[in-house]
Amino acid sequence: MDDLRELFELTAAIAADFYETLPDRPVYPRATVAELHAALSAPLPEHGLPARTVIAELAAAADPGIVAEASGRYFGFVIGGAVPASIAADWLTSTWDQNAGIFAGGPSASVVEQAAGAWLIELLRLPQHASFGFVTGAQMANFTALAAARHHVLAHAGWDVERDGLQGAPKIRVVVGAKRHGTIDRALRMLGLGAPTDVVPVDAEGRMLAGDLRLGDEPTIVCAQAGEVNTGASDRFPEIADARDTAPNAWLHVDGAFGLWAAATDSLRHHVDGAERADSWATDAHKWLNVPYDSGLVFTAHPESHSAAFSARAAYLIVDDDKREQVDWNPEHSRRARGFAVYAAIRSLGRTGIAELVERTCAHAKTFAARLEVIGAEILNSVELNQVLFRFADDARTEAVLAAVQESGEAWMSGTVWEGRPAIRISVSNWQTSEDDVERTLAAFRELAPA
Numbered sequence: 001m002d003d004l005r006e007l008f009e010l011t012a013a014i015a016a017d018f019y020e021t022l023p024d025r026p027v028y029p030r031a032t033v034a035e036l037h038a039a040l041s042a043p044l045p046e047h048g049l050p051a052r053t054v055i056a057e058l059a060a061a062a063d064p065g066i067v068a069e070a071s072g073r074y075f076g077f078v079i080g081g082a083v084p085a086s087i088a089a090d091w092l093t094s095t096w097d098q099n100a101g102i103f104a105g106g107p108s109a110s111v112v113e114q115a116a117g118a119w120l121i122e123l124l125r126l127p128q129h130a131s132f133g134f135v136t137g138a139q140m141a142n143f144t145a146l147a148a149a150r151h152h153v154l155a156h157a158g159w160d161v162e163r164d165g166l167q168g169a170p171k172i173r174v175v176v177g178a179k180r181h182g183t184i185d186r187a188l189r190m191l192g193l194g195a196p197t198d199v200v201p202v203d204a205e206g207r208m209l210a211g212d213l214r215l216g217d218e219p220t221i222v223c224a225q226a227g228e229v230n231t232g233a234s235d236r237f238p239e240i241a242d243a244r245d246t247a248p249n250a251w252l253h254v255d256g257a258f259g260l261w262a263a264a265t266d267s268l269r270h271h272v273d274g275a276e277r278a279d280s281w282a283t284d285a286h287k288w289l290n291v292p293y294d295s296g297l298v299f300t301a302h303p304e305s306h307s308a309a310f311s312a313r314a315a316y317l318i319v320d321d322d323k324r325e326q327v328d329w330n331p332e333h334s335r336r337a338r339g340f341a342v343y344a345a346i347r348s349l350g351r352t353g354i355a356e357l358v359e360r361t362c363a364h365a366k367t368f369a370a371r372l373e374v375i376g377a378e379i380l381n382s383v384e385l386n387q388v389l390f391r392f393a394d395d396a397r398t399e400a401v402l403a404a405v406q407e408s409g410e411a412w413m414s415g416t417v418w419e420g421r422p423a424i425r426i427s428v429s430n431w432q433t434s435e436d437d438v439e440r441t442l443a444a445f446r447e448l449a450p451a
């Protein structure tokens with residue numbers, strides 16, 4: 001036991017040291033792949049080593065290749081940090097090592113997911129009766145929701161997809177926007193639905209031009225989006241939900257990996273008005289809720305279709321059963337008890353803390369947009385949420401400035417191609433980002449991209 005306590009204390013000290021170095025370490029590490037291989041790749045060890053040695057050596061060898069995604073000056077992709085309570089709960093999740101696939105594998109893991117699931121439904125203003133699942137990320141949330149959708153529309157067409165598969169099944173029309181996230185296509189592929197049948201054009205911010213949406217009698221799945229990954233723009237859900245309502249057998253899915261969190265605020269929720277009318281939703285806890293990876297969330301307004309797609313048991317056996325068998329709502333069988341970290345994040349922030357986190361990060365994005373414009377950047381999106389998309393006058397300059405800021409170690413953000421030209425994206429998704437982080441990042445731009 002003494003050895004174990006020592007090991008845990010050493011690990012906690014390494015974790016605390018990591019956080020203490022965040023203000024000074026380069027946001028993106030400078031080690032080369034060759035250096036990391038030299039430090040970490042070795043022949044299969046013949047004999048074991050004491051855990052303390054393993055952890056001390058692993059931490060020292062990995063450190064030069066660790067990206068400071070926990071830093072308030074990391075703005076790449078859409079990557080949240082992790083609030084302290086959720087990190088600690090995540091450690092305990094590993095310590096307790098519950099199998100959260102089934103109730104018997106961890107009663108508290110199951111109950112905590114029920115409690116957190118109810119909180120999330122309230123926070124995200126989803127229908128009270130919605131079903132939910134704790135999955136690895138928005139990719140699997142999209143997959144899970146679309147599996148429920150596939151069951152639902154085919155069942156309405158008189159086809160049992162769980163029994164008979166897709167061979168000979170009625171064709172499903174799948175409607176997506178031109179700026180959907182790639183994980184929608186991957187989910188459709190995994191579900192045997194192939195590529196989308198209809199790709200709806202989008203406006204300048206990536207919103208589906210839903211006015212022309214005409215749905216018919218055939219089984220149909222419409223995939224809308226809350227939060228385009230570059231602009232943050234959300235589709236106009238009332239129009240899309242109206243179109244869904246005109247069709248007798250259509251399901252509306254919303255991929256809201258980060259954008260759905262606007263619903264948790266009073267000031268920004270209008271961006272996702274009407275999203276609550278969808279049939280399913282995908283979002284992430286590991287982005288804006290600032291829970292450690294991997295933590296995605298799926299919800300559906302049709303619990304019977306959700307469980308029919310995954311349960312190994314008849315759906316009627318589930319009703320009135322207080323013991324939630326998570327396997328009925330998830331694509332995985334055995335899995336990590338992801339609910340603990342989500343529960344801890346919500347408990348530590350509270351409703352007001354979550355709203356404040358979302359609003360504060362969006363305010364930082366507005367500051368970035370206004371101040372970058374002053375140094376000659378062209379802002380390409382209407383900055384309403386936490387995403388800032390911009391470029392400089394010529395493409396070579398955009399690429400050079402991005403590379404220089406990335407290499408400076410002061411901040412890190414990713415590039416993209418927008419309307420055929422290089423662009424830079426800043427995503428403010430981390431609870432840690434302070435005004436000082438914004439100023440330090442702007443100073444790097446001023447120095448490396450003089451007007």
Ligand SMILES: Cc1ncc(COP(=O)(O)O)c(C=O)c1O
Binds near residue numbers: 181183226229296
């Ligand atoms: C709109 C959207 N959908 C899906 C995803 C995929 O999320 P994950 O990487 O958690 O699977 C992202 C990631 O940025 C996203 O922005």
